[in-house]
Amino acid sequence: MTMALNMPAPSALRRLWTSTNAIQKLALAIGLALLLMAFLGPLIAPHDPNAQSLLSRLRPPIGFDRAKAAYPLGTDELGRDILSRSLHGLRLTLTLAILGALLGLVVGGLLGLLSGVVGGRTDATIMAAVDTQIAVPFTLIALFTLAIFGSSLQVMVIVLGLAGWEQYARIVRGDVRRLMHLPFIEAARAAGASPRRIAFAHLLPNIVSPLVVQFTLSLSNIVLLESTLSFLGLGVQPPTATLGSMVGIGRDYMPTAPWIVIAPALLIVLLTFAVQVVGDWLRDSVDVRLRAR
Template sequence: MTTFADSDILPRCKKNRLDFIQTIAITISVILFAAALFAPLVVPFDPLSQSLMTRLRPPMGFERFASGHFAGTDALGRDVLSRSLYGLRLTLGLAFAGAVIGLLIGGTLGLIAGLMQGWVEDTIMSLVDMQIAIPFTLVALLILSLMGSTLTVLVFVLGIAGWEQYARIVRAEVRRLSSLPFIEAAWTTGAGPIYIAWHHVLPNLISPLVVQFTLALSNIVILESTLSFLGLGVQPPQPSLGSMVGLGRDYMPTAPWIVLTPVVLIVALTFSVQILGDWVRDRADVRLRDR
């Protein structure tokens, strides 16, 4: 007699629920990325335009609602929705730039460590261990305090935030691939490290690197928001999601909508990108594709 636990009903229900969550997350991701990309075309107001006559107006549906300001206005009369969409645009741009820099640094060092081995590998992996051991938020605060909170410095800080994860993944994959017959055959035929890395190793690293890129993107969004919230990230009047939360925290008791919109965007962005990363992993890993 087949029991409920032995049947395939429960696994199918779990799979359908997971597919539903992934569909929602992917939809949210597409909407957020499109809103950030086309922000100049869809925002109702200039995000830097001030109007003291309409300051601290609540969102649509409340008394004293100012026409057109659907998410309300801040302490200087600036439209919260417009600033949030521009802040999303800037935050995503910084996150993408940081993730690409981390990918290039970590991927290159991991590739060198996996191919060269010996003292070169030991040195690189020691740097990886140091990066993991030290809380990076403290390092970021120190760098920004000493070098200034310019966008160039901020991109640099975000770029070195997660390179060690790429290095560990690439190094492990290279070590695994090095033991396979086609790599050993390439070595025996006299192929050099650069040729083997470009033609044999890198094509097999695309899948895990894409997965790590999507997962690292949400972590960098949170880091940028934290630094901007503390006043060491994006500087006023340029809006970012974290700086908007930082500037609006003093008005939480009287005007919570100033903080609500950017917080919702941060949560939706990190959630959807994390689920998107899991979806990419499931599609890229042949061992998980049929489960």
């Protein structure tokens, strides 16, 4: 017996769409386009992203002198196609961000649920870990972890996933503590429901909305964190391309070949813009407290 929101899916989708303004619709279109580009990247990329051609190095985009039609966005210092590397880099950056956000959601959500349901010393211990995570700059933790364990894809996912788990834990713990005093939880207890059943069958369905919103908001932060680590040379190692590593490598060629940086940097800006605006829109649309103001 839960306080479920039994709104029909078409009505909910219609209400969400009509609540969008022009900027939010633009962000949705950009986000869908980037997802499509990332998904189809290996199919539409004109070249192997790691194929080198020193005879074609530092070619500018089409429209400039020395440009080649085979490289519409130009080439980098090793003659690799910027368009192909940007598509593959977008795919990998987005994959790392989604996996990292999912890991943070699972870890933080379960710890927040445990903290809110059990309480006592368990609650105090988990909240102390949350406060510690907030107090210490996570960039330092990430640098320390990557320096010790390396920067493989698996380590990167774990590092990025632990970047925002404390936000999920605080949100879930706060909502659970609020819901624990409501009549439907008391009725579940009186009916003999175990703490595990109360947590997963009664509490979790009622805190899905804020978790979905936090997930979208954390995606943009993880994209920027991955780009920062790759820019510093501690992210995914060459020759594999991510958007951040392309910007990091291309910074030395900014005076003479700015196109090496422009394409991946623009994709980072568009991706973070789309995710941030869509996250704010979902928060304003789903959060009942904000709609009531």
